[in-house]
Amino acid sequence: MTKFMTLKDAVATYVKDGDSIALEGFTHLIPFAAGHEIIRQKRRNLSLIRMTPDLIYDQLVGAGCVRKLTFSWGGNPGVGSLHRVRDAIENDYPCALETVEHSHAAMANAYEAGAAGLPLAVFRGYIGSELPLVNKEIASITCPFTGEQLAAIPAIKPDVGIIHAQKADRAGNVLIEGIIGVQKEVVLSAKCSIVTVEEIVDDLEVTPNACVLPAWAIDAIAVAPEGAKPSYALGYYDRDNNYYKQWDNISRDRDSFNQWLESHVFGQGDV
Amino acid sequence: MTTHNDTTQYSSAEMMTITAARALTNNMTCFVGIGLPSEAANVARLTHAPDVTLIYESGTLQTKPDVLPLSIGDGELCESALTTVSVPEMFRYWLQGGHIDVGFLGTAQIDRFANLNTTVIAANHPEGGKNGAHSYANPRVRLPGGGGAPEISTNAKEVFITVKHSKRTFVKDVDFITTIGFGRDGKGRDNLPNIGRGPGVVITDLCILKPDPATKELIVTSLHPGTTKEDIIEATGWEIKFADALETTPVPSEKELHVLRELKARTEKAHSAQEAI
Numbered sequence: 001m002t003k004f005m006t007l008k009d010a011v012a013t014y015v016k017d018g019d020s021i022a023l024e025g026f027t028h029l030i031p032f033a034a035g036h037e038i039i040r041q042k043r044r045n046l047s048l049i050r051m052t053p054d055l056i057y058d059q060l061v062g063a064g065c066v067r068k069l070t071f072s073w074g075g076n077p078g079v080g081s082l083h084r085v086r087d088a089i090e091n092d093y094p095c096a097l098e099t100v101e102h103s104h105a106a107m108a109n110a111y112e113a114g115a116a117g118l119p120l121a122v123f124r125g126y127i128g129s130e131l132p133l134v135n136k137e138i139a140s141i142t143c144p145f146t147g148e149q150l151a152a153i154p155a156i157k158p159d160v161g162i163i164h165a166q167k168a169d170r171a172g173n174v175l176i177e178g179i180i181g182v183q184k185e186v187v188l189s190a191k192c193s194i195v196t197v198e199e200i201v202d203d204l205e206v207t208p209n210a211c212v213l214p215a216w217a218i219d220a221i222a223v224a225p226e227g228a229k230p231s232y233a234l235g236y237y238d239r240d241n242n243y244y245k246q247w248d249n250i251s252r253d254r255d256s257f258n259q260w261l262e263s264h265v266f267g268q269g270d271v
Numbered sequence: 272m273t274t275h276n277d278t279t280q281y282s283s284a285e286m287m288t289i290t291a292a293r294a295l296t297n298n299m300t301c302f303v304g305i306g307l308p309s310e311a312a313n314v315a316r317l318t319h320a321p322d323v324t325l326i327y328e329s330g331t332l333q334t335k336p337d338v339l340p341l342s343i344g345d346g347e348l349c350e351s352a353l354t355t356v357s358v359p360e361m362f363r364y365w366l367q368g369g370h371i372d373v374g375f376l377g378t379a380q381i382d383r384f385a386n387l388n389t390t391v392i393a394a395n396h397p398e399g400g401k402n403g404a405h406s407y408a409n410p411r412v413r414l415p416g417g418g419g420a421p422e423i424s425t426n427a428k429e430v431f432i433t434v435k436h437s438k439r440t441f442v443k444d445v446d447f448i449t450t451i452g453f454g455r456d457g458k459g460r461d462n463l464p465n466i467g468r469g470p471g472v473v474i475t476d477l478c479i480l481k482p483d484p485a486t487k488e489l490i491v492t493s494l495h496p497g498t499t500k501e502d503i504i505e506a507t508g509w510e511i512k513f514a515d516a517l518e519t520t521p522v523p524s525e526k527e528l529h530v531l532r533e534l535k536a537r538t539e540k541a542h543s544a545q546e547a548i
Contacts, residue, residue, distance in 0.1 A: 026329050026330070026343075026344050026358055027329055027342045027343060027344025027345065028329070028344050028346070028349070051358070052418075071416065072416060072417060072418060073415050073416050073417065073418035073419075074413075074415050074416050075414075075415030075416075077305065077341060077342030077343060077344075078305065078306070078340075078341035078342050079341075081413070081415075086413055089413060090410075090413065101390070101416055101417075102417075103417040103418070103419070103420070103421040103422055104328060104358070104362065104417070104418050104419040104422075105362040105363075105366070105367070105419065105421070105422035106422075108358045108359040108361075108362045108363070109359065109362070109363065111359065112359040112363070123362075123363070123367060123422075124367055124422070124425070124426060124465060124466070125367075125421065125422045125425075126421060126422075127421075127425045127451060127463065127466055128386075128424075128425070128448060128451025128454050128459040128460070129417070129421045129448055129449060129450060129451060130390075130447050130448040130449070131390070131417065131421065131449065133407075134407045134408075148465060178346070178349045178355060179329045179330055179331070179344045179346075179348075179349050179355055180330065180355070180356075180357050180358075181329070181330070181344075181357065181358045182357065182358050182359060183357075184357065185357075185359060211357075232346055234346055234349060234350075238346060239341075239342070239345055239346060241341045241342075241345075241542045242542070242543070244341065244342075
């Protein structure tokens with residue numbers, strides 16, 4: 001059953017050193033506030049999963065929280081590289097980083113398989129790609145009915161799934177609107193889940209087919225206004241594209257990144 | 272440098288975008304990659320193909336953005352879409368389910384069989400090379416990775432590619448096949464009945480290339496005005512062949528240039544309107 005908590009308490013309760021964690025949000029609703037809280041609580045040896053690592057994982061990797069990264073597209077969208085991730089892969093700074101690389105279709109299918117309680121995802125994928133040569137998790141399976149060779153990868157079942165959403169009602173039901181990515185799948189595939197929201201409202205005012213996560217499917221809800229910035233929350237604020245562009249300079253250099261970390265993460269109070 | 276209002280002159284980048292836009296027709300359903308493909312697809316929508324259906328992997332179906340998105344999931348795409356579905360639904364039902372006519376892709380590296388590499392620039396193939404030689408695990412340049420492309424390339428009925436022409440980009444064999452064109456030997460799609468036809472056209476800032484029907488090797492079928500065969504030979508990392516009936520690409524029209532420049536100006540204005548950190 002959902003418990004309303006501060007973000008600090010939610011991370012302290014559910015996120016442990018060595019856990020596998022998926023903080024999702026496909027460009028939209030990226031849970032930056034939760035990521036920063038994990039950095040502040042100095043979690044270590046995390047195994048992070050995310051289709052598009054984006055700035056949020058660049059920050060967690062640069063802060064030394066991460067030993068393994070599973071991803072399918074690792075850039076700063078429309079800008080260039082994730083410099084902290086590259087520094088970790090190429091120079092083991094601030095610590096060595098193991099990577100597991102997939103395609104988007106593969107990860108989307110693997111989250112869905114996790115949510116469906118299956119051990120694997122089966123899809124028509126990776127045909128002719130050389131990713132199977134460098135990722136031992138990519139296998140093939142023969143359809144017992146047609147004989148077609150299909151791709152198979154393990155389901156994603158993180159220890160903790162973390163997402164950001166627009167709003168929750170007072171009972172803890174959550175509404176997600178706009179680009180919903182793999183948000184629902186992450187919460188349902190994870191052993192436990194934290195949802196940060198822009199606000200708590202009396203009535204979600206949903207239409208019948210709205211994307212709603214019932215309270216009993218979520219472990220913790222924390223209110224985190226602007227908790228997805230510099231990504232965006234449809235209906236609340238726009239994506240700060242300029243921040244994404246400036247991140248290229250901030251993250252390129254270890255010292256400027258560490259200064260940013262001190263002033264923008266450690267220097268900030270609890271949410 | 273061309274000015275905004277002068278439609279008698281145009282840049283090679285504009286020529287590339289407009290030529291790529293012309294590859295799309297009004298009745299197509301197109302799965303759009305970010306960057307150059309997105310620019311071209313929206314120019315098509317704003318000129319000769321107003322009803323072209325544009326789909327982005329973030330889940331936005333039939334979207335009509337007023338400005339170009341910086342990322343694949345900008346709010347503009349969602350707000351101007353007919354509807355927005357989840358990412359698993361996008362890849363499973365709409366792409367794998369066979370509803371996409373054209374996957375429109377960019378790339379960092381492309382080879383003679385139109386295989387695409389967006390994973391690593393390495394000095395040799397990942398299967399070879401130890402002892403400090405560049406490889407997948409020890410790349411010279413780490414690129415972002417595959418994203419949606421590996422399955423767009425096989426699950427869309429056809430693939431269009433647009434990329435700037437240079438010797439660094441157009442290599443004989445890509446360092447790593449992230450996304451299949453026709454495989455290392457040109458036969459990578461043979462005997463696979465449930466996948467698409469693969470790359471049908473490659474549009475660069477110098478020319479148009481198409482796969483040879485028999486060998487699947489990319490050959491030049493049309494030169495952009497002002498480009499010579501020598502320019503293309505110089506910018507291509509394999510012994511490039513030219514079609515017997517080599518064409519000249521039509522120049523951009525006044526309307527096409529106007530639409531492209533207005534779109535880019537609107538985009539720049541929208542993206543620079545935000546506060547500094």
